[in-house]
Amino acid sequence: xxxxxxxxxxxxxxxxxxxxxxxxxxxxxxxxxxxxxxxxxxxxxxxxxxxxxxxxxxxxxxxxxxxxxxxxxxxxxxxxxxxxxxxxxxxxxxxxxxxxxxxxxxxxxxxxxxxxxxxxxxxxxxxxxxxxxxxxxxxxxxxxxxxxxxxxxxxxxxxxxxxxxxxxxxxxxxxxxxxxxxxxxxxxxxxxxxxxxxxxxxxxxxxxxxxxxxxxxxxxxxxxxxxxxxxxxxxxxxxxxxxxxxxxxxxxxxxxxxxxxxxxxxxxxxxxxxxxxxxxxxxxxxxxxxxxxxxxxxxxxxxxxxxxxxxxxxxxxxxxxxxxxxxxxxxx
Numbered sequence: 001x002x003x004x005x006x007x008x009x010x011x012x013x014x015x016x017x018x019x020x021x022x023x024x025x026x027x028x029x030x031x032x033x034x035x036x037x038x039x040x041x042x043x044x045x046x047x048x049x050x051x052x053x054x055x056x057x058x059x060x061x062x063x064x065x066x067x068x069x070x071x072x073x074x075x076x077x078x079x080x081x082x083x084x085x086x087x088x089x090x091x092x093x094x095x096x097x098x099x100x101x102x103x104x105x106x107x108x109x110x111x112x113x114x115x116x117x118x119x120x121x122x123x124x125x126x127x128x129x130x131x132x133x134x135x136x137x138x139x140x141x142x143x144x145x146x147x148x149x150x151x152x153x154x155x156x157x158x159x160x161x162x163x164x165x166x167x168x169x170x171x172x173x174x175x176x177x178x179x180x181x182x183x184x185x186x187x188x189x190x191x192x193x194x195x196x197x198x199x200x201x202x203x204x205x206x207x208x209x210x211x212x213x214x215x216x217x218x219x220x221x222x223x224x225x226x227x228x229x230x231x232x233x234x235x236x237x238x239x240x241x242x243x244x245x246x247x248x249x250x251x252x253x254x255x256x257x258x259x260x261x262x263x264x265x266x267x268x269x270x271x272x273x274x275x276x277x278x279x280x281x282x283x284x285x286x287x288x289x290x291x292x293x294x295x296x297x298x299x300x301x302x303x304x305x306x307x308x309x310x311x312x313x314x315x316x317x318x319x320x321x322x323x324x325x326x327x328x329x330x331x332x
Contacts, residue, residue, distance in 0.1 A: 012224040
C-alpha cells in the first residue's frame with residue numbers, strides 16, 4: 001500500500017509540473033478546440049481553448065508506471081498491455097484531434113475511421129486476454145466469489161465492451177472536469193481493488209500488483225490534470241485524453257477479470273453512451289422527435305438550466321458513492 005500511495009503522489013507531481021510546460025506549448029501551436037455549432041450556446045465561449053491536454057496525464061502515467069514497475073521488480077506483461085492499450089487508443093484520439101484542430105473540422109474523424117482501428121485494437125486485446133492463462137474467458141460476478149465463463153463468446157463480447165467503454169469515456173468528456181473527475185475516482189477504486197486481489201492471491205498473475213500501481217498512476221496523473229481542467233478550463237483533454245482513459249480503464253478491468261464492475265464505477269460513462277443511443281434511436285423512429293433536449297444527457301441538464309459546475313459536482317458525488325459501493329465488495 002505504501003508504494004501505491006507513493007505512485008499516486010509521484011504521478012500527481014509530474015502532472016502538476018508538466019502541465020505548465022505542455023499547455024503553453026499547445027497554445028503556441030494554436031491547438032485550440034473547435035466547438036460544435038450545434039452544441040449548447042454557453043460552450044461557444046470555449047472556442048479556441050487549448051485541447052489535447054490529455055498528453056499531460058498520459059506522459060505522467062507512463063513515466064510513473066515504468067519507474068514504479070521497475071522498482072517493484074516484478075514481471076511486467078500486464079503493465080505492458082495496459083500501457084499499450086492506453087497509447088493505442090490515444091493515437092486514434094490524437095488523429096481525431098489533429099483533424100479537428102488542423103483541418104478545422106469539428107467532428108474530426110468519420111465514424112468508420114474511428115471504429116475500424118478501435119475494433120482491431122479491441123480484437124488484439126481480447127485475444128491476448130483469452131489466451132492468457134491468468135485471465136481466460138472467466139468474468140468475476142461483482143460482490144460474489146463466482147465467475148461466469150463465456151467460452152468462445154468471450155472475444156466478441158469483449159470487443160464490443162472495449163469499443164463501448166472507450167467511446168463512452170469520449171462522450172462523457174463534454175463539460176469542464178467531468179470526464180477527468182469521474183475517471184480519477186474510477187482509477188482510484190480499481191487500484192485499491194487490484195491491490196486487494198493481489199494481497200489475497202486470488203490465483204491471478206503476480207504482476208497484478210503492477211496493475212494496482214498503473215491504476216494509481218492514472219489516478220494521480222488525472223488528479224494533477226484537474227488543476228488545469230476544472231471550470232473554467234484552461235485546457236481540454238481532447239480525444240487523445242478521453243480515448244486514453246477508456247483504453248486504460250478497460251485494460252485494467254480485463255486483466256483483473258472485473259469487467260462486470262465497470263457499470264458501477266463507470267456508471268456515468270455508461271449513461272452518457274446509453275442516453276446518446278436512446279436519443280438516436282428514438283429520433284429515427286419518431287420522425288425527428290427527441291427524448292432529451294440534447295445528448296449525451298449532461299447536455300440535457302445544461303439546457304434545462306442547471307449550471308455546468310453543479311452538473312459536474314452531481315456526477316462526481318454519484319461516482320464517488322458508487323465507487324465506495326464497489327470497494328465494499330472487494331477491499332477487505
